[in-house]
Amino acid sequence: MGMKKKWRKRHIIETLFKGIMFLSSSVVVFCLGYILWTIIIKGLPALSWEMISQVPQGGYYLGKEGGILNAIIGSLYLATGGTLLALLISLPIALYMETYMGTSRWGNLVRLALDVLWGIPSIVYGAFGFTIMLAIGMRASLLGGIIVLALLEIPIMVRAMDEVIRQMPKDLEQAALAIGSTKLEVALHVVIRQMLPGIVSAVLLAFGRGIGDAASVLFTAGYTDRIPTSLMSPTASLPLAIFFQLSTPFPEVQQRAYAAALVLTIIVLVISLGSRWLSSRLEKFVIK
């Protein structure tokens, strides 16, 4: 007898594996910390009011006056437009999969298609969008960028919603059917409300992917120093602003690239925290 811990092999193995798991998970935290550290250290000195309130002046890319307001506004337009369009298409798909298709063959085919689309690199979406735009005689524009971003975001959004919908208790739908709801009313009034926190997270996930993507907007939205005035104007974006500035040989312009990265990160952070807050408020209504 004896309750004292003896260092047997199984205890050593457990301690070892716990150590490995801890190290693996700290890689994630370290990366986030290091990325933030880098863009803050390199970007913060170059970040000024001028930087976020002005469009590039002549010679901006050589280190002269101006800012990246064109890219900030452009990115917000592109990502918001793309996310709204994607939501408009994703929500019916997700509801249809839940309410009518279930795990039927068509339902599984749609899920497979979405999984494949998820894996397609964004440059392919960009090239695909560009080809179609050429065919119909459309030039690089805000609208083109929004459409391609929406295509990029749809699989992410639908799959994220689908995960939430699958956790929907079947009895909850039956509760609504029992008072004489139609299936559509169940979908619109009950399923959506139950899913709302999940929808918010799905939208955020897609928005984050959309606002940070450079390759899909490279050909389709183009780049310009002006703020877009219509859906047909070419539109700048923050990822491309970072790319162009970072590829110049001038240190002060490169530093502005980090400032642009900082702005992009702050936008994503604000949206992310805001949606978390909203989601936790909505979570209170969810039936477990």
Added chain:
Amino acid sequence: MSKLTSHIQIKNLDVYYGKSQALKNISIEIPRNQITVIMGPSGCGKTTLLKSMNRFLELNDQTRITGTVLVDGEDIYARDADVTEVRKTVGLLAQRPFPLPMSIYDNVAHGMHIHQMKSGRKKYDEAVEHYLKLAGLWDEVKDRLHEPAASLSIGQQQRLCLARGLAVEPEIILGDEPTSALDPISSQHIEKILLGLKNDYTIVIVSHILRQARRLADYVLFMYLGELIEAGPAHQVFEEPKMEQTRGYLSGQF
């Protein structure tokens, strides 16, 4: 209206789940404005019989139903029967309470809203208060009507579900072991409310608790292996059961 008139008539009802037969040639009349309790050992088809009355069986693709179920003489499985109207007339209180993911107020108002039964804020307010009182929940929630229904205790949730069902003005209330997920005090509460409601509604309850059946039932159906073995007024079935299986069940043999 005479107490003995029947409200639901079931004729030659057969129900199959895939290849297995869950109900075998059931014919029964369920009396109006009484509490009918369906008893029997688990797996005997109690719940299947109950759910044949609000067309819930068809939610499962594998189900095949033959025979007729008449409510007030109307065939609820008729080709031109509107399933949403059937379920509005025949309410269901489920085994576990599932409030809708919205506020307490909206849970009660939701049914009236989808069936467009009321108009104007004031009418809704009055109706919500009325049905919450009918379900014995008003005093506990009147100051927090706009809080999430999920914040209620499970016993309160079940009474909310009852109020939600009553709000669409059904004539019949089905209960699928409606107290089995609740604590004893909440169960008592539900039983008391059901007893109070039977003057205005026809109530059909599935129960596997014999004592509960004795407390509530005016009329009793005893089922065994998908068949209806015995049916009759509660005192008769409990005091002088005619069939061997009923006697066996009542004495606790299975």
